[in-house]
Amino acid sequence: MSVPILPTISTVCIVISAVLVAVGWGRIKKGQIESHKKSMIAAAVFAVIFFIIYSSRTVFIGNTSFGGPDSLKTYYTVFLFFHILLSTTGAVLGIISLWSGMKDRLNIHRKLGPVTSTVWFGTGITGVLVYLLLYILYDGGETTSLIKAILGN
Numbered sequence: 001m002s003v004p005i006l007p008t009i010s011t012v013c014i015v016i017s018a019v020l021v022a023v024g025w026g027r028i029k030k031g032q033i034e035s036h037k038k039s040m041i042a043a044a045v046f047a048v049i050f051f052i053i054y055s056s057r058t059v060f061i062g063n064t065s066f067g068g069p070d071s072l073k074t075y076y077t078v079f080l081f082f083h084i085l086l087s088t089t090g091a092v093l094g095i096i097s098l099w100s101g102m103k104d105r106l107n108i109h110r111k112l113g114p115v116t117s118t119v120w121f122g123t124g125i126t127g128v129l130v131y132l133l134l135y136i137l138y139d140g141g142e143t144t145s146l147i148k149a150i151l152g153n
């Protein structure tokens with residue numbers, strides 16, 4: 001087993017982002033608005049770093065298919081789908097939460113904040129599990145990318 005550099009860095013970014021959301025939630029519980037804002041913006045920065053690494057890897061290097069036993073493939077695919085659903089929902093809710101926080105739309109923000117945070121924790125946890133299943137517990141399968149497909153190798 002070798003640890004793949006880019007997926008490891010991007011998974012670490014997602015974990016840091018989720019931890020910062022937890023910190024931000026704790027800060028607002030103590031009424032510390034300014035430090036809540038800073039933690040949440042930092043969480044968003046780490047999420048963006050994740051996204052840049054993930055999407056450039058997808059274009060230039062490619063996505064890796066599951067390399068574990070065939071009997072687990074269906075479970076892995078369903079789990080991956082669940083993770084993608086959580087992360088996409090989390091990204092949309094995250095943007096609305098940042099926007100409503102900045103614009104002082106606190107009615108929306110107070111309702112949405114806890115939901116966004118919980119979805120983001122789920123994204124982080126399932127993201128780490130996908131990473132473990134794809135690269136650590138089993139050797140990754142084939143990696144193919146758009147660019148490689150176009151260039152013919």
Ligand code: HEM
Nearest residue numbers: 021025028033037040097098101102106110113114116117
């Ligand atoms: C820069 C962006 C943000 C600003 C300026 C901001 C500001 C605030 C403010 C002023 C409150 C207090 C509302 C009150 O008076 O009760 C609050 C609550 C909260 N925010 Fe944010 N927020 C931001 C981003 C976020 C993000 C991205 C999340 C989620 C990932 C989030 C989650 C929460 C939560 C969980 C609460 C507590 C809600 C409650 O228990 O009533 N915030 N925010």
